Amino acid sequence: MREDERRMTAARYYGPGSLRIEEAPVPEPEADQVLIRLELCGICGTDVHEYVEGPIFSPTEARPDPLTGERPPVGFGHEFVGRVVARGESATRIPLGARVAVEPRRTCGECEACRGGYRNCCPSAATIGLQGGGGGIAEFIAVDERLAFDVGGIPARTAVAIEPIAVAVHAVSRAGVPIEGETALVAGAGPIGALVAWVLRAMGAAEVVVVEPGARRREAARRFGATRTIDPGGTDVRAQLTAWGIAPRLAFDCAGHAATLQTCIEAVRPRGVVVNVAISARPAEVHFLPVTTKEVTLLGTICYADDHPTAIRLLQERDFPTDDFLTAVYPMERTVEAIETLRTRAGDHMKIAIDVGGAG
Ligand SMILES: [Zn+2]
Ligand SMILES: [Zn+2]
The missing domain is CATH 3.40.50.720 (NAD(P)-binding Rossmann-like Domain)
Known part of the structure; x- marks a missing residue:
């Protein structure tokens, strides 16, 4: 069976209050991409806003994303970690099996900000997991290899903190x-x-x-x-x-x-x-x-541009209070409940992550 005929379970955003856990095709990595079997995906305040009062960043039927061209439904979740399980033909930097964290932003590559080394300010930057390109609350995602960073021996529960x-x-x-x-x-x-x-x-x-x-x-x-x-x-x-x-x-x-x-x-x-x-x-x-x-x-300040390696190095060198950061882990089918918990009882939690099953 070909890769693009395989199916997976994924969270997909249709609009405010409408996030479905449903079947979707497993993405096929392009030449310069890696396919990641996802493990954990954190939920952030932006996700809560998008779910409750969006679409803020996500495309609509009338307004496809300018960079990705995608319309709803789009993948959901941008704070993800998982292991590389397949690579496009020119993606050779990260070994198969390596756990990676991802800088989840696609940029135009041509504007002044992109060329000047501050692509995080690119006017057409599109966040993966909000504006197209798949999402982290899914079994698989394909991302550009240049946006993926090998986290070495950092466990998934800690590595899910790398994006924030x-x-x-x-x-x-x-x-x-x-x-x-x-x-x-x-x-x-x-x-x-x-x-x-x-x-x-x-x-x-x-x-x-x-x-x-x-x-x-x-x-x-x-x-x-x-x-x-x-x-x-x-x-x-x-x-x-x-x-x-x-x-x-x-x-x-x-x-x-x-x-x-x-x-x-x-x-x-x-x-x-x-x-x-x-x-x-x-x-x-x-x-x-x-x-x-x-x-x-x-x-x-907005997001990051090549700051993931520093985040990874600090985690490797310093103690990190993982249990104080990751205050709850929910299974994928309870994603909406996790979002509602963050919306109504944010003070009780630091970070809730979704276990998308890849760890075991
Ligand atoms: Zn975020
Ligand atoms: Zn740009």
Whole structure:
């Protein structure tokens, strides 16, 4: 039987509230692609938004994806890990059987951003698992070999964190300063905030203060390397930092509210750097005067471009609190339940992953 005649089980997104676990053809790798037997796929906030109020990024019948040309249904899930089980004829870098994590973004390759080395800002970038190209909640996916990275001996339960760690690595790299010995503030200790704290510490930051209203998340942040935590509900952040004698050079807004952006702007020392990591579609009203008087640098960050190797290296070199990160694993047929759990009880979870069966 030919590869393209084989069938698999996959999650496919049809539109808001419509995600089906159904049969789909097993993709056939193109010449420069690898076929991956998937093991685990994490669900991220973007997936929850897409499911509940989409299509935000996904194509519609009237609006096929400009890069992939795909229409619904599209594959779902972009934080995936699995093993290479077949290769196109020119895909020879990654050995068969290797466990890989994938940078799940396809880009045009021709625009200024793509040619300039920051393809993550490509205007036509299309996320695999949202905008076509298959998805991670499936038995198989075929991806360009250049987007796949051998994770070595990192177990799947930890490797499923590589994609969001790459987001954190990129956010930290945007600050543009050596991290060794630095002092940083992280506002918000959801999955990305916790990982930004972990990456900062893994890169040698001396002090990482995490500001987070949720008690459980504050507690978890410690295990990701936070040296101190502040509950902004009961404490004035600036007064507490002053009492500790801490004036952070770097601040990362991982919550995406006007208040957290304001906290970051006010917390940094003169000529400090504020990186806005959280995605917010709403306008934020902030007092800008401290940006002026302290000459604060305010930066954006989106996804990653070749940050996966750094994420993998950090995981190989440093302890990672896998059990604090991966708080639940659901089977594929319960994907919608997993999304609903994240929607309604996000504070109880860091990351939920879908076990797509490839591990056993
Ligand atoms: Zn994501
Ligand atoms: Zn481009």
